Structure formats: structure tokens, C-alpha cells
Amino acid sequence: MTVESTVEVGETPEPADPEVGVEQQDFNALEWVSQQGVFVFTALLLIFAGIFIDGFASVDNITDVFNRAAPIGIVAVGMTFVVISANYLDLSVVAQVATSAVLLIAVSNSYNMLLGMALGLLVAIVYGIVNGVAVGVFRANAVIVTLSTTFVGLGLLRWASGGSIYFGDPDGVIATFGSTEIGPFPLAMLVLILVTLAMHFVLTNTTFGFLVKSFGSNRHATRLAGVNTPLVVIGAFTVCAFGAMLGGWVLAAFSNTAVSSMSAGFDFEALAAIIVGGTSVFGGKGSVLRTLLGVVFVSALTNIMVLSGYGFGYQQMAIGALIVLAVSVDALARKVGRS
Amino acid sequence: MTQTATLDLGNGESDLIGRIKTTFARRTEGRAVVLLIIVSIWALIWESTVFTAYEVTLGRLALIGLTAVGLTAVILMGELDLSIASILAVSGVVMASFDNVFLGIAVSLTIGLVIGAVNAFFVVVVGINSFIATLGMLFFLRGMAFVISDEEPVVMANKDFALDFGKPLIGEFTPRVLIFVLAFIAMHVFLTRVRVGREFYAVGGNREAARDAGIPVRRRVFTGFMISGFVAAAAGIIVTLQLTAADPTAGGNALLTSFAAAIVGGILLNGGRGSVLGTLLGAASLAILQVGMTFNGVESDVQNIIIGLVLFFAVITDPNSIRAVLGSARTFFRGRSAPDPAD
Numbered sequence: 001m002t003v004e005s006t007v008e009v010g011e012t013p014e015p016a017d018p019e020v021g022v023e024q025q026d027f028n029a030l031e032w033v034s035q036q037g038v039f040v041f042t043a044l045l046l047i048f049a050g051i052f053i054d055g056f057a058s059v060d061n062i063t064d065v066f067n068r069a070a071p072i073g074i075v076a077v078g079m080t081f082v083v084i085s086a087n088y089l090d091l092s093v094v095a096q097v098a099t100s101a102v103l104l105i106a107v108s109n110s111y112n113m114l115l116g117m118a119l120g121l122l123v124a125i126v127y128g129i130v131n132g133v134a135v136g137v138f139r140a141n142a143v144i145v146t147l148s149t150t151f152v153g154l155g156l157l158r159w160a161s162g163g164s165i166y167f168g169d170p171d172g173v174i175a176t177f178g179s180t181e182i183g184p185f186p187l188a189m190l191v192l193i194l195v196t197l198a199m200h201f202v203l204t205n206t207t208f209g210f211l212v213k214s215f216g217s218n219r220h221a222t223r224l225a226g227v228n229t230p231l232v233v234i235g236a237f238t239v240c241a242f243g244a245m246l247g248g249w250v251l252a253a254f255s256n257t258a259v260s261s262m263s264a265g266f267d268f269e270a271l272a273a274i275i276v277g278g279t280s281v282f283g284g285k286g287s288v289l290r291t292l293l294g295v296v297f298v299s300a301l302t303n304i305m306v307l308s309g310y311g312f313g314y315q316q317m318a319i320g321a322l323i324v325l326a327v328s329v330d331a332l333a334r335k336v337g338r339s
Numbered sequence: 340m341t342q343t344a345t346l347d348l349g350n351g352e353s354d355l356i357g358r359i360k361t362t363f364a365r366r367t368e369g370r371a372v373v374l375l376i377i378v379s380i381w382a383l384i385w386e387s388t389v390f391t392a393y394e395v396t397l398g399r400l401a402l403i404g405l406t407a408v409g410l411t412a413v414i415l416m417g418e419l420d421l422s423i424a425s426i427l428a429v430s431g432v433v434m435a436s437f438d439n440v441f442l443g444i445a446v447s448l449t450i451g452l453v454i455g456a457v458n459a460f461f462v463v464v465v466g467i468n469s470f471i472a473t474l475g476m477l478f479f480l481r482g483m484a485f486v487i488s489d490e491e492p493v494v495m496a497n498k499d500f501a502l503d504f505g506k507p508l509i510g511e512f513t514p515r516v517l518i519f520v521l522a523f524i525a526m527h528v529f530l531t532r533v534r535v536g537r538e539f540y541a542v543g544g545n546r547e548a549a550r551d552a553g554i555p556v557r558r559r560v561f562t563g564f565m566i567s568g569f570v571a572a573a574a575g576i577i578v579t580l581q582l583t584a585a586d587p588t589a590g591g592n593a594l595l596t597s598f599a600a601a602i603v604g605g606i607l608l609n610g611g612r613g614s615v616l617g618t619l620l621g622a623a624s625l626a627i628l629q630v631g632m633t634f635n636g637v638e639s640d641v642q643n644i645i646i647g648l649v650l651f652f653a654v655i656t657d658p659n660s661i662r663a664v665l666g667s668a669r670t671f672f673r674g675r676s677a678p679d680p681a682d
Binding site for chain 1: 419421461465466467468470471472474475476477478479480481482483484485486490594595598599602608638640641642643644646647648650651654655657659660663664667
């Protein structure tokens with residue numbers, strides 16, 4: 001069967017005995033859906049949408065999907081590090097994206113763009129260190145910590161900006177970057193691909209990436225091996241913060257405007273993309289390239305819902321259900337695998 | 340106090356200092372007491388209207404405290420329920436959609452129980468971490484509130500009932516405050532005097548040991564999530580009655596404040612330790628803080644920053660966190676590895 005031929009995990013021997021194979025088959029099916037399912041589901045979704053949804057396959061729409069997917073994708077790629085390190089997720093990306101977007105446009109308008117970028121970088125480092133120290137050194141729950149930093153960060157941003165919308169210079173560098181397209185591909189897509197490749201390299205080819213994975217799969221063993229584990233956690237949150245910063249810049253460039261509420265929903269769309277891609281919320285397992293595929297899936301799904309007239313509420317329901325469903329499959333696959 | 344004195348372990352520390360030490364080691368409400376004292380002094384000096392207009396403060400306390408009391412049941416078992424924010428929104432929207440108020444209330448409360456059971460199903464039967472399961476539910480239900488309400492606030496048909504609900508019922512107390520007081524007493528009795536409630540601590544302290552001792556762990560987790568769902572639904576109804584309309588975006592701040600109240604109140608996030616009394620103290624200090632800031636003209640953004648900071652510092656001063664930091668510090672200064680306290 002194709003099911004078995006695509007299983008990557010070589011530890012499960014091919015069942016020679018058909019009687020033993022029943023349970024093995026079961027295990028394989030769930031494991032397969034959680035690991036390889038995204039390839040099939042994404043392909044099916046794209047084929048379905050191309051045939052049945054009017055306007056999905058048009059160049060304009062595809063550019064639109066890419067424009068929407070790029071910032072979320074960059075955020076999701078960065079957040080993959082936090083998820084792989086078994087720290088669940090970083091809810092504060094909502095605040096981080098909006099802060100870096102507003103800083104970029106507002107500071108570019110009154111001073112210059114490089115200062116705006118430098119300030120964005122500084123903010124990202126602060127977020128990475130604050131979240132990372134609270135989770136890594138203090139061992140606090142990542143969900144609660146990042147929930148609190150979200151409120152503090154968004155509160156600071158709204159208070160400082162007064163909730164106003166900043167419009168960028170229509171002929172400036174930012175606007176030019178946001179409107180440049182190569183065929184149907186906006187420049188933002190190129191940034192997403194470059195960031196993904198860079199992050200993939202970091203995760204697979206550096207000691208830091210190895211330690212993030214190893215911390216995620218067994219933090220106790222990693223610590224006993226003499227690794228400075230708090231630094232690994234701080235690093236993971238900082239990578240996530242860099243992703244959020246870049247995502248914010250791309251988002252600001254696309255519309256050439258920035259406002260504190262522009263990143264609503266980034267937290268769970270990014271999480272959905274990561275989990276659907278097959279990165280496990282239990283940590284230790286996952287890949288940045290998979291997240292990219294998850295982003296394609298989630299963005300295509302939201303776009304199909306928009307084109308079919310399902311509003312914001314339905315999209316939230318779909319993504320919430322998707323998160324629970326994908327994690328359930330992963331959890332059940334582990335359960336069956338253990339028994 | 341007397342309770343801890345009789346529980347003296349007999350290791351010679353029967354003097355006053357020893358007693359105080361044991362009391363402090365046993366109680367979990369310390370941070371809530373400290374915050375309450377600081378906030379009360381601040382309020383007394385700069386914004387004494389918090390105490391003269393106490394019905395406002397009590398109303399706020401009832402709102403923060405109610406969801407926090409429900410949350411306490413779940414956190415005591417070492418689980419989290421993030422979906423309460425959306426349960427609040429959904430129950431309000433559903434309640435306001437019915438012309439008959441009592442039917443609406445009954446349906447909303449049932450929905451709260453059902454959502455709690457669904458959460459527990461994913462946590463216990465499927466085996467997902469409760470943070471992720473209830474986070475998914477948070478998004479799903481927020482979407483559902485938008486869908487049911489058509490993304491518009493739903494105005495109640497029967498406004499008279501809602502207005503009556505805001506009037507004092509017994510003495511100065513409005514039904515809202517009385518419901519909270521009842522919920523608090525019920526929860527306190529449940530967790531300290533009822534066997535099922537006592538078993539919540541066992542489940543949170545050591546799940547394997549609880550299972551071996553014959554406690555039906557799965558049923559207890561179901562009970563906890565259903566309590567939290569039910570209470571959040573009740574809070575949604577109360578907010579809707581207060582505003583005479585249901586807001587589908589409600590609940591964002593309730594999530595922050597109720598978590599802050601429970602965690603400041605000393606409910607250990609890993610489960611097994613804490614008391615509803617602590618939650619009450621935490622909720623009271625946050626209520627005084629919020630009402631005081633509002634009277635003082637502090638912008639809502641700044642209020643969010645301050646409450647967010649309270650939650651942040653509460654979560655990193657958790658006893659486990661303090662132990663982890665002290666452990667790392669010891670390793671750092673003495674250069675040898677200390678046993679890992681959090682694993």
C-alpha cells in the first residue's frame with residue numbers, strides 16, 4: 001500500500017505477519033495522517049478549489065493569497081522553534097507583529113526607515129528575552145506568560161500610538177517593496193521563502209537547532225547532558241520574535257499602513273499552520289518546511305471560505321476546529337503507538 | 340491558624356516562630372494578601388471612592404471572581420481552561436437571542452456544561468494537553484459567537500428583567516453580588532468539605548497516585564471542566580443582563596483578570612495546591628485595582644498593561660518558579676549541579 005511506502009519512521013518494521021499487522025496498520029494510519037497527511041490534504045484542497053471555487057485559480061486571487069500568507073508564514077516559521085522546543089506557543093506574536101509594523105511606518109515618517117527597523121529589532125530582542133527568561137529560567141507556563149506579555153505589549157502600543165492609523169509615504173521604499181510583484185508572486189513571498197530556508201538551515205544544521213529539538217523531546221536529559229537549557233529556550237523565543245518582527249514589516253509594506261489592531265488572529269493562524277504541517281505540540285518533532293506547507297493549507301482554506309462567502313466567524317471556527325483536530329490525530333497516534 | 344497549630348509535626352518547633360513558619364509554609368495565599376494590602380493602601384490614599392462607592396467595587400469583584408472561582412476547580416487539577424473567555428461570549432449571545440429570559444438562561448447554562456464536557460473529552464479521552472485543547476476551543480467558540488450573533492451585538496428582548504437584575508435585592512446587595520457570594524461559599528465547601536472536591540487536590544497533586552488510590556481521575560477532570568464551563572456561562576449571562584445586550588467580542592479581559600486572580604491567589608498551575616479563599620483575595624485586589632484606576636481616570640490601555648504585569652509577575656513568582664530560579668542560581672554560584680526541582 002502507498003500508506004506504508006511513504007512512512008518515514010523506519011523504526012516500525014513492516015508487518016510480515018498479517019495477523020500482527022492489524023494493529024500496526026492502525027498505528028501507521030494515524031501516524032501517517034499526522035505526519036504525511038498535510039501533503040495529500042493540501043493537494044486535494046488546491047485541486048478542489050481550482051475546480052469548484054470560482055475565481056480561486058485566477059492570477060489576482062493567487063497574488064492575494066500570497067500577500068496574506070507571507071506575513072503569517074514568516075511568523076509561523078519563527079514560532080515553529082517555540083513549538084518544537086515543547087513550549088506550546090507564543091501568543092504574544094500578535095503584539096510583536098503590530099509593534100514592529102507601527103514602529104516601521106511611524107518612525108519612517110518622522111525620522112528614517114533604518115531607525116524604525118533598528119527599534120523593531122530592539123523590541124524583538126526584548127520580547128525574546130522577557131518571554132524566554134520567564135519560561136526558560138523561571139519555568140513558568142508559556143501560555144500564561146505570553147498571554148500576559150500580549151496584554152502588556154498591546155496595551156503599550158495602543159497607549160503610545162493612541163490607536164491611530166499610520167499611513168506610509170506612497171512613493172517610499174516601503175510602499176515600493178509592498179507593491180512589487182514578480183509575475184503572480186509578490187516580493188513578500190520571496191522574503192517568506194528566504195526566511196524559511198534560513199530557519200530550516202538553523203534548525204537542521206546548527207547546534208542551536210539540534211538543542212531546540214533535543215530540549216523539546218526530553219528536557220531533563222538535555223539538561224543532564226550539561227546543556228544550558230534556559231539559553232535554548234531564550235533562543236527559541238528570540239527566533240520567534242525575529243520572525244514576528246519580519247512578519248510585521250512585510251505586513252506593513254503590503255498595505256503601506258500600520259495600526260495596533262492589524263495583527264489580530266496571527267497567533268492562532270500561525271499555530272494552526274504549524275500543527276497542520278505536522279510539527280508536534282508535544283515537542284521535539286517538526287520542521288520549518290512543513291510549517292510552510294501548513295501555511296499554504298491554512299491560507300488556501302481561509303481564501304476558499306472568503307470566496308464562498310463565509311465570514312470571519314466561520315473562519316475562526318474552522319481554524320479552531322482544525323487545531324483541535326490536528327492535535328487530536330497526533331495525540332491518538334502517540335497513544336496507539338505506545339500501546 | 341488554629342488548624343495549622345494542631346498540625347504541628349512535633350519537630351520541636353512549637354514556639355511562636357515555628358508556628359508562624361509552618362503557617363507560612365502551608366498557606367498559598369501570601370502573594371494575594373501582599374497585593375491586597377498594597378492595593379488597599381494605594382486606594383485609601385489616592386482613590387478612597389473605591390471604598391465609599393463599594394457597590395461598584397463589589398460588582399467588579401463579583402464579575403472577576405465568578406470566572407476565577409470556576410477556573411480554580413480546573414487549575415487545582417493541574418489543567419487550564421482558556422475557553423472560558425469564549426464561553427462567556429457564546430452564553431451571552433445565546434441568552435440574548437431568546438425572547439424568554441428564563442429559557443435563554445437555561446439553554447446558556449446547558450451550553451456551558453456541554454462545552455466543559457467537550458473540553459474534558461479532549462483532555463482526558465483523546466489525551467491532548469489542556470492548554471492546546473482549550474485554546475482551540477477558545478478560537479472555535481469565539482467564531483461561533485460571531486456566527487450566532489451575525490457579528491453584531493444582540494440586544495435583549497426583555498429589558499425590564501435585566502434592569503430589575505441590577506437593583507439591590509437584599510440590603511445593598513444586587514443579585515449579581517449574591518450569586519458570586521453563593522458561588523464562592525459553594526465552591527469553598529465543595530473543595531474543603533466534600534469528598535469529590537477534596538479529591539480534586541489529589542488528582543492535581545499526583546495523578547498516578549490518585550488513580551492507584553481508587554479515585555476516578557477521568558470523572559473528576561470531567562467534573563472540573565464542567566464546573567468551569569457552567570460558571571463561565573453564568574458569568575456571560577450576568578454580563579449580558581448588566582449591559583442589556585450581548586457582545587460577541589466579550590471575554591478577552593475576563594480571561595486576563597480571572598487567570599490573574601487565580602494565580603495571584605496562589606493556585607499552583609501544576610495543580611494540587613491552593614484555595615478558593617486565595618482566589619477571592621486575588622479577585623478582590625484586582626477589583627480594587629481596576630475600579631481605583633477607572634475612578635482615577637487611567638486609560639483602559641494602561642489598565643491592561645498593569646493587570647498584564649500583575650499576571651506576569653504572579654506567574655513567575657509561583658513557588659515552583661522560585662525554586663527553579665534558586666536552583667539555577669545555586670548551580671551558577673557553586674558550580675555544581677543541583678537536582679532539578681521542576682522535573
